[in-house]
Amino acid sequence: MTTPIKGSCLCGAVRFEITGTPRSLSYCHCTRCRKQAGAFAAVVMVRKADFRLVSGEDQIRRYVPDEPWKHVRSFCGTCGSPLGEPSDDYELFPIAASALDDDPGVRPVLHMNVQSKPAWYEIADGVKQIPGTYGG
Numbered sequence: 001m002t003t004p005i006k007g008s009c010l011c012g013a014v015r016f017e018i019t020g021t022p023r024s025l026s027y028c029h030c031t032r033c034r035k036q037a038g039a040f041a042a043v044v045m046v047r048k049a050d051f052r053l054v055s056g057e058d059q060i061r062r063y064v065p066d067e068p069w070k071h072v073r074s075f076c077g078t079c080g081s082p083l084g085e086p087s088d089d090y091e092l093f094p095i096a097a098s099a100l101d102d103d104p105g106v107r108p109v110l111h112m113n114v115q116s117k118p119a120w121y122e123i124a125d126g127v128k129q130i131p132g133t134y135g136g
């Protein structure tokens with residue numbers, strides 16, 4: 001039995017745990033992620049069975065975008081920290097790596113939607129890049 005990976009929002013109201021190792025860690029540079037997360041979003045893909053909300057369920061707000069945008073974005077209603085898209089509807093979902101308090105044990109494998117990144121941000125690592133402009 002391994003120690004769970006802990007995560008929390010900035011104010012600490014929302015706390016969660018991930019058991020096991022997340023499926024992957026990747027970066028999304030789309031305009032939607034930029035607006036919510038900062039320069040880009042770093043997300044770990046987590047199995048529903050591995051995710052447990054410890055506290056703050058009543059603090060979580062969900063932004064459901066209008067078409068054609070997809071991806072519900074969850075965040076803390078008090079401090080605004082992005083949390084990703086925890087959902088009962090999917091077996092696998094993205095969780096904001098920025099909310100993790102522990103090392104998830106995985107390293108980035110992909111930059112997504114690189115054509116949407118701002119000119120002022122330069123990718124300076126050797127991680128695989130997928131062009132794309134999808135803004136979901």
Ligand SMILES: [Zn+2]
Nearest residue numbers: 009011076079
């Ligand atoms: Zn918070």
Ligand SMILES: [Zn+2]
Nearest residue numbers: 028030033136
């Ligand atoms: Zn994105």
